[in-house]
Amino acid sequence: MPTLSIIIPVYNSEKYLKQCLDSILAQASDDFEILLIDDGSTDFSGKLCDEYASRYNNIYVFHEKNRGVSAARNKGIERAQGEYVIFVDSDDWLEKNALSFLMAQESDVDLIFYGSSFHSVNGNVTLYSPNLCICHGFSEVQEGMIDLITNPKYYDYLGFTWNKVFRSNILKEYNIRFIENLSYREDEVFTLHYAHYCKKLMILPNIENFIGCDSSFEEAGIVLYGAPFDSTTSFRPGARFGPSAIRHESFGLETYSPYQDSDLTDIQVFDSGDLELCFGSSEMALADIQNRAWEILEAGKIPLLLGGEHLVTLAAVRATARKYPGLHIIHFDAHADLRDDYLGARLSHACVIRRCHDILGDGRIHQFCIRSGEREEFRFAKEHTDLHPFTFEGLEETIQELDREQVPVYFTIDLDCLDPSVFPGTGTPEAGGVSFLELLAAIRKVSELNIVGADVNELAPMLDPSGVSTATACKVVRELLLAVAK
Numbered sequence: 001m002p003t004l005s006i007i008i009p010v011y012n013s014e015k016y017l018k019q020c021l022d023s024i025l026a027q028a029s030d031d032f033e034i035l036l037i038d039d040g041s042t043d044f045s046g047k048l049c050d051e052y053a054s055r056y057n058n059i060y061v062f063h064e065k066n067r068g069v070s071a072a073r074n075k076g077i078e079r080a081q082g083e084y085v086i087f088v089d090s091d092d093w094l095e096k097n098a099l100s101f102l103m104a105q106e107s108d109v110d111l112i113f114y115g116s117s118f119h120s121v122n123g124n125v126t127l128y129s130p131n132l133c134i135c136h137g138f139s140e141v142q143e144g145m146i147d148l149i150t151n152p153k154y155y156d157y158l159g160f161t162w163n164k165v166f167r168s169n170i171l172k173e174y175n176i177r178f179i180e181n182l183s184y185r186e187d188e189v190f191t192l193h194y195a196h197y198c199k200k201l202m203i204l205p206n207i208e209n210f211i212g213c214d215s216s217f218e219e220a221g222i223v224l225y226g227a228p229f230d231s232t233t234s235f236r237p238g239a240r241f242g243p244s245a246i247r248h249e250s251f252g253l254e255t256y257s258p259y260q261d262s263d264l265t266d267i268q269v270f271d272s273g274d275l276e277l278c279f280g281s282s283e284m285a286l287a288d289i290q291n292r293a294w295e296i297l298e299a300g301k302i303p304l305l306l307g308g309e310h311l312v313t314l315a316a317v318r319a320t321a322r323k324y325p326g327l328h329i330i331h332f333d334a335h336a337d338l339r340d341d342y343l344g345a346r347l348s349h350a351c352v353i354r355r356c357h358d359i360l361g362d363g364r365i366h367q368f369c370i371r372s373g374e375r376e377e378f379r380f381a382k383e384h385t386d387l388h389p390f391t392f393e394g395l396e397e398t399i400q401e402l403d404r405e406q407v408p409v410y411f412t413i414d415l416d417c418l419d420p421s422v423f424p425g426t427g428t429p430e431a432g433g434v435s436f437l438e439l440l441a442a443i444r445k446v447s448e449l450n451i452v453g454a455d456v457n458e459l460a461p462m463l464d465p466s467g468v469s470t471a472t473a474c475k476v477v478r479e480l481l482l483a484v485a486k
Helices: 014-025 045-055 069-079 098-103 137-150 152-158 168-173 186-195 239-252 282-298 312-323 352-360 375-384 395-405 436-446 468-485
Strands: 004-010 032-039 059-064 084-087 111-113 116-119 125-128 133-136 164-167 200-203 222-227 269-274 302-307 328-332 365-370 386-389 408-414 450-457
Touching: 004 014, 004 045, 004 069, 004 098, 014 032, 014 045, 032 045, 032 069, 045 059, 059 069, 069 084, 069 168, 084 168, 111 186, 133 137, 137 152, 137 186, 137 200, 164 168, 222 239, 222 282, 222 468, 239 269, 239 302, 239 450, 239 468, 282 302, 282 312, 282 450, 302 312, 302 468, 312 352, 312 408, 312 450, 328 352, 328 436, 352 365, 365 375, 365 395, 375 386, 386 395, 395 436, 408 436, 408 468, 436 468, 450 468
Parallel strands: 004 032, 004 084, 032 059, 111 200, 222 269, 222 302, 302 450, 328 365, 328 408, 365 386, 408 450
Antiparallel strands: 084 164, 111 164, 116 125, 133 200
8 A cells, every 4th residue: 555645636737747747756755656537638638647557557547527626636535545645736746855755754644734836827936835833632733724724824825735645544534525516715625624633733844855854853863944034134135045945956966975975865864944934023033943943952953054144043043052051153154243233233144143142152152264354353253252264274173172071062154154266156255265175174073073053054046047056055065964963
């Protein structure tokens, strides 16, 4: 019996059906069956269904008289053999590794909502990607559903079935079906009826994870989470698009690192997706990031944050310092980020390390590669932080000292520590940076310490049309994951 039954109603969709089926068949996981319900198509769709079924033994076709999409889905439910059911429209497609990501979730979940995007015929794209949420027990599930119904931001997210995973035995035991004579919001009625019998609900923010990061939350030792935020960027914006670009382009990498003779498939990493953040309030955005970091830390795991501008580090440090009162920071960056304010704002990417100093105090922030800042920032650093300008000189000695003391360490990497010839796709590039191999060696050295949290920030992918910066960021993330996991 397959784990998953994929039900696809088909009606006159020859234009899109091949892309839909090919995206499913290209998934890393093949523990599924595809049920193609041909709803009386008058074009080539029915023959195309038969052609695929003749080539793949996990594809089944049912040719029916035209009775509408609800009747077609009901036919699929009746024939489904999988433990779980998802509905895919014939003009949909699945992103790479989507099924592996869904199947890696907790096994006792009755209903999963997952992130999606809606592409209109005029080229507009609408993203549906709420915050991660897990509801336990009947009461919590019902409260979660009420929140979805009453929150205008998520209302449309509820009104589809193609972004959800249902448990087959609940559908069949309680005879939950689509109302066939209902032509408006029938998906929503179906979902609300089903939710009445659920004891555990999970809402996932995205369906595309970093390559090789397919573990469940319970199994994982490291949890990735994204903070697509760049509201205080002072020069060139775009870092908000960094986390999604890193995930998407990570599939151009191998999971194996010849530098470390280690593979992402050998370690346990869960990618929890991107947070949905308030761009109108830095403090509200930071609060959401801090809450996610705290949830991960409280579960005994290492949070690894993908930014976003560098201000997001402050939220992670707030949570980590609460968990580990003796926390130290190792900071790689082109900029000191020690201004007390930037144009009157004390919450800015130009002030992030100064705000971290407010939390940790003197002698617990160790800065490397710094080659830009106001004179006052360098004066402040001389008195209050352990500053190593321009290069990684002094890193070995710092590592030895922190290792002797066995202190917890938060590791933050602003990618503009790299030279712009290596990494031009960032908001404030600074000439005179380090090379990729120098950064890799430094990451491996820092990983010898007791790393309790980390982040990688400041990729603005559209500022480098060549894609080199994004590819570099992906490789940095892979090497950091493998180094921290050792």
